[in-house]
Amino acid sequence: MSDKPHDYCGIFGIYNHPQAALTTYYGLHALQHRGQESAGIVTSTIDQNKNRAVMPIHKDFGLVLNVFDDKSIFTQKLHGHSAIGHNRYSTSGSAANATNIQPFRVHYSKGNLALGHNGNLTNARHLRDHFINEGVLFQSTSDTELILHLISHSRKKDQLDQILDALSKIEGAYCLVILTDDKLIAVRDPNGFRPLALGKLNDSYVVASETCAFDIIGAEYIREIKPGEVLIIDRDTINGGDIKSHFLPRMEGTPTSACIFEYVYFARPDSRIFGENVDKVRRKIGKYLAREHPLNKVVRNSNGKRPIVISVPDSSNTAALGYARESNKLGHDCHYEIGLIRNHYVGRTFISPGQESREIKVRTKFNTVKGVLEDRPVIIVDDSIVRGTTSRYLVNMIRQCNPTEVHFMVSSPQIVDPCFYGMDFPSPEELIANKFNRDTARIAESLGVDSLHYLSPEGLVAAVKEANPKGQEYCTACFTGNYPVPVETGVQKEENELI
Numbered sequence: 001m002s003d004k005p006h007d008y009c010g011i012f013g014i015y016n017h018p019q020a021a022l023t024t025y026y027g028l029h030a031l032q033h034r035g036q037e038s039a040g041i042v043t044s045t046i047d048q049n050k051n052r053a054v055m056p057i058h059k060d061f062g063l064v065l066n067v068f069d070d071k072s073i074f075t076q077k078l079h080g081h082s083a084i085g086h087n088r089y090s091t092s093g094s095a096a097n098a099t100n101i102q103p104f105r106v107h108y109s110k111g112n113l114a115l116g117h118n119g120n121l122t123n124a125r126h127l128r129d130h131f132i133n134e135g136v137l138f139q140s141t142s143d144t145e146l147i148l149h150l151i152s153h154s155r156k157k158d159q160l161d162q163i164l165d166a167l168s169k170i171e172g173a174y175c176l177v178i179l180t181d182d183k184l185i186a187v188r189d190p191n192g193f194r195p196l197a198l199g200k201l202n203d204s205y206v207v208a209s210e211t212c213a214f215d216i217i218g219a220e221y222i223r224e225i226k227p228g229e230v231l232i233i234d235r236d237t238i239n240g241g242d243i244k245s246h247f248l249p250r251m252e253g254t255p256t257s258a259c260i261f262e263y264v265y266f267a268r269p270d271s272r273i274f275g276e277n278v279d280k281v282r283r284k285i286g287k288y289l290a291r292e293h294p295l296n297k298v299v300r301n302s303n304g305k306r307p308i309v310i311s312v313p314d315s316s317n318t319a320a321l322g323y324a325r326e327s328n329k330l331g332h333d334c335h336y337e338i339g340l341i342r343n344h345y346v347g348r349t350f351i352s353p354g355q356e357s358r359e360i361k362v363r364t365k366f367n368t369v370k371g372v373l374e375d376r377p378v379i380i381v382d383d384s385i386v387r388g389t390t391s392r393y394l395v396n397m398i399r400q401c402n403p404t405e406v407h408f409m410v411s412s413p414q415i416v417d418p419c420f421y422g423m424d425f426p427s428p429e430e431l432i433a434n435k436f437n438r439d440t441a442r443i444a445e446s447l448g449v450d451s452l453h454y455l456s457p458e459g460l461v462a463a464v465k466e467a468n469p470k471g472q473e474y475c476t477a478c479f480t481g482n483y484p485v486p487v488e489t490g491v492q493k494e495e496n497e498l499i
Contacts, residue, residue, distance in 0.1 A: 009118035010034030010087040010209045013177035015184035015233045017204040021078035024085040027213040028064045035087035038101040039067045042114040045080030053181040055112045059101045084177040086116035099140040108152045110159040111181045117144040119174035119194050119422040122487045173421030184233045190250035191257045192227030193421045195273035205233045210271035224275050227256050256472035257484040264412045265315050265383045276468035279318050285411045286322020288463040293453040295332035298407050299377045307377040310339035319411040320381035339372045362393040373401035381409045388432035395448045408449045413457045413479040420487040
C-alpha cells in the first residue's frame, strides 16, 4: 500500500526496572512507525527453580498491540528487571520467515545473550561467506545473526571483550541493543547513520531509536549516543558509577554520516534525533523549499483567489507549515489548510472486498475536503516521491474537487539511487525519477500536476544544518549517489531468503 521508503527497525532497551517488559512494550508502541511486520521482547531474570539466569522471550508477526495482546505475557512469562525490544520492517520475502523476527536470543559458553538490530551491514556477504566456508549453520537470513556468530567465535575470554571484538569486524549502518545476564549494551556505528538516544526513568536507564519512546513512559532524555559508542549499563552504573563507554574506530577516509532521510520522513516529528527536534528541522526544510521555489513563480493565475497549501498527512505536515509561513514572510500570500484527511485505522493488511486496485486502497487511507480545495490554486507539499503511484491517485482525487491549479512541492530531492544503510527502496528502475530520466517536467505530466518542484540536495543539507548547527555530517546517497562508506557490490538485505 505505502509508496514511501521503509526503515528497517526500531529498538528499545531498559535496565533496572521492576516492569521492564511492560515498559518496553510501551516504548515499542511509540516506535511502531519504524516497523510493522513483527515485534518482540526479551527479558533477563533468574529461574528460581534452576537457580540460573534465563532470558524469556515473546515475539511474533504483527503490530505491537497484536503481538502482546495477552496480559499474561507480562505477568507470567516476561519476568525480569531488564529487557530489550524490537519492531521490524522487512523486505517482502523475509516477511514470511519467522526465524528473522527479532530480538535474537542465544545461550553459549559465556551465558545468555540477546540482540536487537536496526540497520544494514555492508560487509554482510563477506562475513556470511566466511562462516559458510567454516561450516557454520544459519537459522535465519538476517545479517543480524552474523553478529551473534562473530561474538560466539571470538577468541577473547571475557564476554564484553568478545562483543567488542565482534563489533570491530562489522561495517555499515547499525544501531544495536544487546542484553547479557548482567548488562545492557547500546551500540551506534562509527559513522552514526541511525539515531539512538539515552534516557533515564527514575533509577532505570533506557535507550531507544527515538525520544518519543521516552515520552510515552515519562523518561528523561539525557543525550544522544555518539557515533561509534559502545555504551555499557550495569549494576555499577545503577549504584552511582559512571556509564562506561568504548569507541569503535571509523573507517579511514569516511565521515560521520547521519541519514538525512530520518529528518525528512522516518522519525516522528515529536522526536529528538541527532541532537535536534524533528519538528524544528522539518519547518526549516519547508522554509528552504519556499525560498527555492517562490509561490509567485509557481502559481500561474490565481484570479484573485488566495492559494492554499496542503500537506500529505502526516509526515509532511510540518514541512508544509514551514513552506506556508516562509511564503507569507516573503510577501507571497497563501494559507495553510487541511485539504486531505488521513484515516489512521487502515492497517497494512487492509483487504478491499472485490476490489484490490491501488486507487481503492489510496481512498481508504485518504479523503479530500472538497470545500477547501474547490476553485482555489492548490499547493501540495509531500516529503518524497518514490514510485509516484500514490501521488498520482492523490492528485486525481484533488482534481475531482475542481481546484483552479494543482502544484506539487517535494521537501526532498529526487530519489535516484538505492540505500545500503538501512532503508528499503524499490529497485532503481522503479523509481519515478529514473523512469523519466530525472526530467521534472515529464514527471509532473505523469502525476497530472501543473508543476512539480523538488528541494535541491544543497538546500536540504543547508536547512538541516541551519536547524541543527552542532549536528554531524549527513548521508545523502539516495539523492546524490555519494556513498560515504564502501558497499560490497550487489549487497542486499536478506537476499538469500527462504520462503
